[in-house]
Amino acid sequence: MKRIKEKHSIGMRWFHWVNFPLLMIMIWSGLLIYWANDAYSIAIFGYKIHFFSDQFYALLKMPFRLAEGMAWHFLFMWFFTINGVLYVFYTLVSGEWRQLVPQKKSFREAWQVLLHDLHIRKMLPPQDKYNAAQRIAYTAIILMGFGSLVTGLAIYKPVQLNWLAWLCGGYNMARAEHFALTIGYVFFFCIHIVQVIIAGWNNFRSVITGFEIIKTGTQATKLKTHESSKK
Structure with a gap:
C-alpha cells in the first residue's frame, strides 16, 4: 500500500522556487559586470589563465554590457535580499530551523x-526530513547569502559604507570574496542537481507539491528485504 505524507510546507517551497530564478539573474548580471573587467586569473608557471575565455563570453553572447549588468544586478539584489530575509524569518517562526541547522553528529x-552516494558505503545513516549533508549545505547557503549581501553592499557603496568595506578587508578583498561566493553558488547548484537526480522523482515531486508517497505494508517489507539481501 501507499500513503501520502506532507514533507515541505508551501512557505519553504515558495522561497525555494522564487530564489532559483533570482539567483540565476544575479549570476548572469554579475557575469556581465565581470566581463567588463576580467580581473581574476590563476598563474601557472608564469602563465595567467583567466576563469572565463573569450569563447565562453561569445558562446553566451555576452559583450561589454557593464551598464546593463549593473542595472539588472542592483535591481534584483533587493529581491534576492528580501526573499532571503523572509526565508530566514519564516524558518525561525515556523520552527523549520530545527530541521535545517546541523547537529553535533551531522559532520560525522x-x-x-x-560514502553512500559514491556507492562505497551500503547503509545510509539515520535521517529525518533532511540528512546530515543537507543540513550542512542548506545552512552554509544561508551564510553564503549573507556574505554576498555584505560584500555586495561594500562593493556597491564603498565610500558611503567604507566601514563595511573595511570589515571585508578593503574594496578589492570584498570584490574577490563576492566572486568566490558566486563560484560557491555554482558548485552548490551542480551538486544539488546531482543529489536531486540520485534521490529520485518522489523527492523532486515533494518539492513541487509538498507531499511524498510512502510505501507501507507489504511493499515496504519487500523493499527492506531486497535492500538487506544486497548488504
Whole structure:
C-alpha cells in the first residue's frame, strides 16, 4: 500500500522556487559586470589563465554590457535580499530551523552520506526530513547569502559604507570574496542537481507539491528485504 505524507510546507517551497530564478539573474548580471573587467586569473608557471575565455563570453553572447549588468544586478539584489530575509524569518517562526541547522553528529554523518552516494558505503545513516549533508549545505547557503549581501553592499557603496568595506578587508578583498561566493553558488547548484537526480522523482515531486508517497505494508517489507539481501 501507499500513503501520502506532507514533507515541505508551501512557505519553504515558495522561497525555494522564487530564489532559483533570482539567483540565476544575479549570476548572469554579475557575469556581465565581470566581463567588463576580467580581473581574476590563476598563474601557472608564469602563465595567467583567466576563469572565463573569450569563447565562453561569445558562446553566451555576452559583450561589454557593464551598464546593463549593473542595472539588472542592483535591481534584483533587493529581491534576492528580501526573499532571503523572509526565508530566514519564516524558518525561525515556523520552527523549520530545527530541521535545517546541523547537529553535533551531522559532520560525522555527512561523511557517511557522501560514502553512500559514491556507492562505497551500503547503509545510509539515520535521517529525518533532511540528512546530515543537507543540513550542512542548506545552512552554509544561508551564510553564503549573507556574505554576498555584505560584500555586495561594500562593493556597491564603498565610500558611503567604507566601514563595511573595511570589515571585508578593503574594496578589492570584498570584490574577490563576492566572486568566490558566486563560484560557491555554482558548485552548490551542480551538486544539488546531482543529489536531486540520485534521490529520485518522489523527492523532486515533494518539492513541487509538498507531499511524498510512502510505501507501507507489504511493499515496504519487500523493499527492506531486497535492500538487506544486497548488504
